[in-house]
Amino acid sequence: MARIIFYFKGLFWFGFLALISTACQRGKPPQSSSPTASVATTSSPLASTPSLAPTVEPSLTPLPLAARVNGYEITLAEYQAEVALYRSASGTDLAPEDEQRVLDDLVDEALLAQAAVENGFEIDEAMIETRMQDLTVQLGGGQALSDWMTMYNFTPLSFQLVLARSIRAAWMRDQIIASLPREAEQIHARQILLYNADQANEVMTELEAGNDFGNLALKYDPLTGGDLDWFPRGYLPAKNLETAAFDLEPGQFSSVIETPAGFHILQVLERGPQRPLTPDALRVLQIKTLQEWLETKRAESEIQVLLP
Numbered sequence: 001m002a003r004i005i006f007y008f009k010g011l012f013w014f015g016f017l018a019l020i021s022t023a024c025q026r027g028k029p030p031q032s033s034s035p036t037a038s039v040a041t042t043s044s045p046l047a048s049t050p051s052l053a054p055t056v057e058p059s060l061t062p063l064p065l066a067a068r069v070n071g072y073e074i075t076l077a078e079y080q081a082e083v084a085l086y087r088s089a090s091g092t093d094l095a096p097e098d099e100q101r102v103l104d105d106l107v108d109e110a111l112l113a114q115a116a117v118e119n120g121f122e123i124d125e126a127m128i129e130t131r132m133q134d135l136t137v138q139l140g141g142g143q144a145l146s147d148w149m150t151m152y153n154f155t156p157l158s159f160q161l162v163l164a165r166s167i168r169a170a171w172m173r174d175q176i177i178a179s180l181p182r183e184a185e186q187i188h189a190r191q192i193l194l195y196n197a198d199q200a201n202e203v204m205t206e207l208e209a210g211n212d213f214g215n216l217a218l219k220y221d222p223l224t225g226g227d228l229d230w231f232p233r234g235y236l237p238a239k240n241l242e243t244a245a246f247d248l249e250p251g252q253f254s255s256v257i258e259t260p261a262g263f264h265i266l267q268v269l270e271r272g273p274q275r276p277l278t279p280d281a282l283r284v285l286q287i288k289t290l291q292e293w294l295e296t297k298r299a300e301s302e303i304q305v306l307l308p
Contacts (some may be wrong), residue, residue: 066103068304069110076307078162079103081152103305111297112169121171123164131163176293177286182277184232188270189245191226192217193262200256200263213253213267230275235284241266 066079082102087094094102132145139145149159190213194200203216217226236242238259245266248254253267277285 064308065306067107067306068302069107070114070301070303072110072114074103074106074110077153078158079106079307081154082106084152103307107298107303108294109165109169111294111301112172113165115297116168116172116175119172119175121168123167127167128160128163131167132160173290177289180282180285180289182282183274184277186230186232186272186275186277186281187245187248187268188230188272189228189248189266189268190214190217191228191267192220192265193226194220194265195262197256197258197263200265204256204265207253207265217267230270230272230278231281232277232285234288235281237261 064076065073066076067074079102082105083094083099086098086102090098136142136145139148149156154162192200192203192213194203203220206216207213214225220226233242233246236245238257238261241257241259241264244254244257245268248266248268250268250270254265257264257266
């Protein structure tokens, strides 16, 4: 049940927000009379909170925390619920790096939600009501949602507050990526990818002797001939590979370029000053933009990890 509220970080966020993000893609369902599907306006503080509210009801006894993000508290219970959902989805115990990813995702979500508040985004009761109704329909009724919340130790109010945080975070995500242009300078290239330096140097010798790049590319990649299609700056995972590609003119090929994937020789086939981005290229640039925003925000923020 990996949550896909954001398409970044390999950038899947895990846990109950799979339900939230999936439900939010659907049309508004019929009104439900289930008490679990409604939000009591007398108890919800979501509509006008000037800052992120705590994720739990006030208590005389301080609750154990997993992290504090610029003063905003992520409870240990919430973190444990996310871990349990991730474990349920994967069907196995989590490695330490997976547990760290869960915490990182919660921190990132808090940073985005805080930025949404700072940018004036407001949540009203209707938003929460609609999301709760969506979840009720998706899970099969009010009782099913109530049972699910109980299983993961959410009270109605704490669930609404965490839901509000996710809505804020999703809004902020959309603002960050909205400014990305839908067109960019791009090149159409192909490559010969090899896995040891000696073989790569042998192929380079053949190319320099006049052997056809296309024929050699088909020899080492019979399926695609090494075709990388059109791509913009920021698309390739290795910066040195991208730099070499954009330095070439059509028909030219590069020297041997080493990356973690292997040894590459590139040839540029065409250049286009402005071309529409493919869906895949747009998604990659959105991921990169969001990652850079989060890295900057983390560096500016006070983040305390408080796991026992």
